Amino acid sequence: MGGTHSREEFERERSQLGSGTTGSERFGAGLATTSPLAAAMPHRAYRRVEPENKIVMALTVLVIGVIHYYIFINFHPIMLAMSEWSKLVLSWLNIGAVGQSYGYDNYMWVRLYPLVYDIHEPDTLGYLIWTIGGIVLIVLFALLRVIAAPVRLTILTILLLLTFGSVYMLIVSLANGSLGFDGFEISKLYVRAVLLTWAFMPIGFAILSLLIPFNPIERIVLVFLPIIYDFPFSVVRYAVMVWITNWLGGVPAAPFFLLFGSAITFLFYVCLFSLMMNRVAKRVGGGPNREARWRW
Amino acid sequence: MVSFWLLWLLQLYIYVVAVIMLLYMVRHMVFTSTRLHRKQRRFYHEILDSELPPVTVLVPMHNEEAVAHDILRALINSDYPKDLLEVIPVDDHSEDRTEQILREYADQYSYIRPLYRRSGPRGKPSGLNDALEYASHEVVIVFDADYTPPADMIKQLAMAFVDPEVGAVMGRVVPENTKRGLLTRLLDLERAGGYQVDQQARYTRNLIPQYGGTVGAFRRSVVLSMGGFNPRILAEDTDLTFALFTRGWQVAYANRSECYEESPESWDVRFRQVRRWARGHTQAAFRHFLRTLSTRYLRFWQKVDGAMLLGVYAIPTLLATAILAHLVLFLSGRVAPFTLIIAALFCMANSYGNFAPFFEVGSATMLDGGRRRTWLLPYMAYVFIFNVWAVVSGLKDALLDVIREGTPQWEKTERYRQ
Known part of the structure; x- marks a missing residue:
């Protein structure tokens, strides 16, 4: 039981x-x-749950709004720091001069600093090798039943995305086309995506936090801690993406972007949410007067 | 030119998926808010002094020797007056000791009248149809064989039928083998979100609480007047829910009527279960979607909720195709960061959990008095892709059913009880 x-x-x-x-x-x-x-x-x-004090709730929303506005108007130095630190990580990775300069991009009233670097683009034979390799690995992992199904299916999904991307690029290269972006463009996409994540995620988190009987401090922590965590994480992720695309090209960059982008930031948020929920559950469910905290 | 339009269409598709995801997220937020903050609509528990109706309990069984004793003992221990009770275990082509066990109980208790099916098509809908012909009473309760109903469960479910508008009743399903492993613990969380918040909020808001064939009751005459259960539809419960609502009947939800089930303990069994649910639910969606939107018996918000409930198993497929569309746009240099991030956020907010988002599950756990279980919420991401694969497989099966026009073969969920 x-x-x-x-x-x-x-x-x-x-x-x-x-x-x-x-x-x-x-x-x-x-x-x-x-x-x-x-x-x-x-x-x-x-x-x-007991209805919350509306004045406290309104004040919390106001504080969250002010903090978020303050962060937003300071995005410029934050984004510059992200690019600078990514350059530093790239130099630690010891891959020469890759990504050691940046260009400029204005997006959502913020100046961004996408790194400029050369992207590796395989020829038709290269895409063919990617495709065949992907198919072989898909068959292999489909047969490897010893791996737990969720892990196996996650690996298979990544391999399928890789193979689908390489097949698409094989067709494009056979039609004398090429990858739709260069190093600067993919950099621009990355820093814009990070800016959007930091600009919009707190709003979504704030709305979500209003549903649950968190206290004001918990709400503020829940909304802004993911950004604090996401800053160093985005720095490292940016450097790794530059490294991968410089070394292997655009095909592995796509699943990297789609599966390991904001999904990881979101997972951290869910982790934090679960810890906070534990606190709330303890508050409303424990102690001597616990019946007084619930209503019919 | 062709590629321009193709890429434009892919971008449009992603916007459409993002909007659908947003709508589902708002729906779950409304449910969570309703359950946490609004006065709840209660079930019919207090009419226990009313005259009790005669009741037939059906227990579909196929090779259930591992669990047959438990459910039959639970029914014998029921506090329902035995002169008003009839129990029909439906032995559906069993090849193990199920028949022998049923005969032993039938010899001892006159109100246990097993039905042995040895011919005709196999499967729960066909078995229920035969049992409905065999049953004597108007109120019919169905328990899956792995359920062990508490003593007053029959009374609680039967009470709702004093309301002449109620066509079916559903109780709350609670896993009993939660501590067996990570999978069962995660299923416990999903179940909590789905019943404690989702079903109860729908009942409170007078939307579309779903009848579930695992612990539910219905009016025999109504089901017979609709031609019984359709053996071509694997989700006979969803089919009945919408058949009732679109004919003017109500479905009541008893959140306090907790019944304990056995959850799948292996990933392969769980995969087949979700795949079968997705297949059956999609079959029901094909059958009822337009009727739900056009019926005069449902209010606007009931139609919206009904349509979203019917479409819920399409979401993982939309998600999977949207990821592929994003991939093509990405490689073509046409992906817009705004769509990428917004779509990703909505998708993730909806998808951490099998149709029960993490905030809904967290709220349900809190309402149930759970604490440490909330720490498992992030692990729901672990089964996200697993669920997408299972549901997409089920959708494919449902589409093949339409093409082949055959009767799908019923697959039983494996039992673990010793």
């Missing part, structure tokens, strides 16, 4: 409250009850 709550606990509650009735669980809402069990602790099936 185990479950959401133990069966023993459920049966105990049931016997305490009478068979299937709590007195205040009336047919429909709003009917008065004279049952002595009316003051019973709200059953988890129908309980809800």
